[in-house]
Amino acid sequence: MDKLKITGGRPLEGEIRVSGAKNAALPIMCAALLTSRPFTLTNVPRLRDVSTMAKLLAEMGVAVERAEGKVVLHAKAIAEPTASYELVKTMRASVLVLGPLLARCGRAKVSLPGGCAIGARPVDQHVKGLEAMGAAIAIEHGYMHATAERLRGARIVMDLVTVTGTENLMMAAALAEGETLIENAAREPEVVDLARCLAAMGAKIEGAGSDVIRIAGVRSLGGAEHRVMPDRIETGTYLAAAAAAGGKVRLTGTAAESLDATLEKLREAGAKLSVKDHSIEIEATDRPNAVSVRTAPYPGFATDMQAQFMALACIADGTALITETIFENRFMHALEMQRLGADIRLEGNTAVVKGVERLQGATVMATDLRASAGLVIAGLVADGETVVDRIYHLDRGYEALETKLSALGARIERVS
Numbered sequence: 001m002d003k004l005k006i007t008g009g010r011p012l013e014g015e016i017r018v019s020g021a022k023n024a025a026l027p028i029m030c031a032a033l034l035t036s037r038p039f040t041l042t043n044v045p046r047l048r049d050v051s052t053m054a055k056l057l058a059e060m061g062v063a064v065e066r067a068e069g070k071v072v073l074h075a076k077a078i079a080e081p082t083a084s085y086e087l088v089k090t091m092r093a094s095v096l097v098l099g100p101l102l103a104r105c106g107r108a109k110v111s112l113p114g115g116c117a118i119g120a121r122p123v124d125q126h127v128k129g130l131e132a133m134g135a136a137i138a139i140e141h142g143y144m145h146a147t148a149e150r151l152r153g154a155r156i157v158m159d160l161v162t163v164t165g166t167e168n169l170m171m172a173a174a175l176a177e178g179e180t181l182i183e184n185a186a187r188e189p190e191v192v193d194l195a196r197c198l199a200a201m202g203a204k205i206e207g208a209g210s211d212v213i214r215i216a217g218v219r220s221l222g223g224a225e226h227r228v229m230p231d232r233i234e235t236g237t238y239l240a241a242a243a244a245a246g247g248k249v250r251l252t253g254t255a256a257e258s259l260d261a262t263l264e265k266l267r268e269a270g271a272k273l274s275v276k277d278h279s280i281e282i283e284a285t286d287r288p289n290a291v292s293v294r295t296a297p298y299p300g301f302a303t304d305m306q307a308q309f310m311a312l313a314c315i316a317d318g319t320a321l322i323t324e325t326i327f328e329n330r331f332m333h334a335l336e337m338q339r340l341g342a343d344i345r346l347e348g349n350t351a352v353v354k355g356v357e358r359l360q361g362a363t364v365m366a367t368d369l370r371a372s373a374g375l376v377i378a379g380l381v382a383d384g385e386t387v388v389d390r391i392y393h394l395d396r397g398y399e400a401l402e403t404k405l406s407a408l409g410a411r412i413e414r415v416s
Contacts, residue, residue: 002395004388004402006379007411008361011247014408018235018254019045019399020069020228024190026093027167028197028226029053032062032073033100034175035201037223039073044228045399048392049091056087056094060101078105085111085142091396095123096164098146099172102135108146112139125165129156133169133176153178153217161186161297166213167194174203176217185213188298189258193229200224230278232258233304234398237373239263239282240308241405243271244315245380248283249408256280261301265291269312290318290355295326307333307374314342315381316355323350333371336364340382361386369397376401380410 020043030053032039044050046069054064054071061079065072081101088094088111101108113123127137127144133156135148153176156169166186171194173180185191187209195208201224204216235254242249243266256263256275263273263280269288274281290313295303303326313320314337324330334344334351339362343354361384366372372394379386388394391414394401402412 001389001416002391003415004376004379004391004394005413005415006376006386006388008359008380008382008384008386010245010409010411012242012245012249012405012408012410013247015250015252016238016404016407017252018230021045021190021193021231021233022047022049022397023163023233024193025050025228026053027096027164027171027190027194028228029057029071029073030096030100031171031194031197031201032057033060033075033078033097033104034171035221035223036076039075039223040225041071041073042069042225042227044069044071045231047397047399048395049093049397052087052091053093056083056097059084059087081105081108083110088113093164095126096168096171098126098144099130099168102130102146102148103151103172103175106148106150108144110144110146112142112144125158125160125162126168129158129165129169129182130172132156133172133180151176153180155181156183158182158184160184163188163191166191170194170198170205170213170215173215173217174198174205174221178217180215180217182213182215183211185211186297187211189229189232189255197224197226200226229258230254233302233370235259235280236262236302236305237308237377237398238404239266239271239280240305240312241377241380242282243269243284243288244312244377245410246284247408248281250279250281252279254278254280261299262305265293265301265309269316288312288316290316290320290353292321294323297326303327303330304370306330307370308377310334310337310344310351310353311374311377313353313355314340314344314359314378315357319352319354321350321352325349330368332367333374336367336371336375337378339364340378340386342378358383360384363387363389366390366393369393373398376405376412380405
């Protein structure tokens with residue numbers, strides 16, 4: 001099993017390019033199920049989750065061709081509208097095939113999802129929305145069995161904001177009969193990117209990026225070519241690393257408008273930021289200020305940036321309160337950061353982090369994708385050597401992280 005070995009204490013300097021967004025690429029790959037025409041995606045990151053999704057689609061009969069940064073999908077015929085437990089258990093985003101399969105084939109069998117162990121992430125909003133559109137869904141032996149002659153447009157009010165739920169219903173509604181209204185919809189940039197792609201295929205969608213999305217269903221969709229948006233979480237992770245370790249870093253191929261809350265918190269921490277076209281430059285010369293954050297659905301502070309900001313708070317000047325409101329089990333990295341000498345006290349869904357001047361290297365274990373990134377940042381600022389174990393989590397969401405950090409001068413290597 002691979003590990004990352006990090007020798008901390010070196011500032012980051014240089015320029016790297018941000019990859020395409022995992023959380024945009026995965027639902028857009030599922031959109032290929034909605035058409036019998038070829039479908040081309042560019043700026044696709046090389047990640048384990050992307051490979052898993054490609055394998056899942058291939059098992060259904062989708063032709064998949066992959067090249068550097070590019071994926072061509074052709075769902076000319078769907079042989080078997082089933083998503084097996086073996087693949088779904090490793091990646092929660094697999095549930096995104098449910099809506100497209102039901103809309104295209106009239107039936108689907110999809111395993112209940114897995115993914116990171118960061119708390120309960122139920123699919124009841126997906127089921128409720130599809131049932132409102134006329135689907136019959138039964139859960140038996142760990143699978144969702146769904147059928148519908150043709151989905152019908154409906155008014156759907158989400159009980160809570162869910163990104164994958166919004167995306168699943170958007171794709172299903174694109175081929176439904178009549179108009180669908182999704183209220184209390186997720187507003188994330190990845191939802192907007194999916195809507196752009198669906199529109200390029202011929203879907204009629206209004207309101208993506210707001211909390212009300214209106215979709216007029218069409219009989220069929222065509223092929224499309226779509227460029228996946230830049231990864232705002234990868235962008236935020238490297239910015240947080242630079243703010244913690246110090247130095248001057250320029251990120252290219254990114255979209256600053258997708259991470260306003262993160263940039264604002266980095267400025268509060270004392271970092272100097274410069275945004276130009278598709279690049280962000282950060283300079284950090286002093287010890288960061290302690291910054292409190294509270295996670296919230298977009299446009300609030302992203303839960304996927306919480307672990308990275310906890311690492312920043314560990315060596316900041318002052319005390320930060322980090323409150324997690326999205327997932328109830330997303331502080332497991334706090335215990336690992338304590339092994340590095342961090343002063344963290346957990347009080348319910350809030351971590352009280354009192355900054356210390358130095359962390360000490362140790363062996364730590366990654367518990368989920370973003371926790372892995374937080375531990376890497378902590379390792380970059382710790383004295384001595386830090387070993388991050390179980391980095392298969394990291395490979396699910398960060399393309400060539402150790403290569404990119406090495407290009408910025410970090411002493412980091414992958415070891416088996």
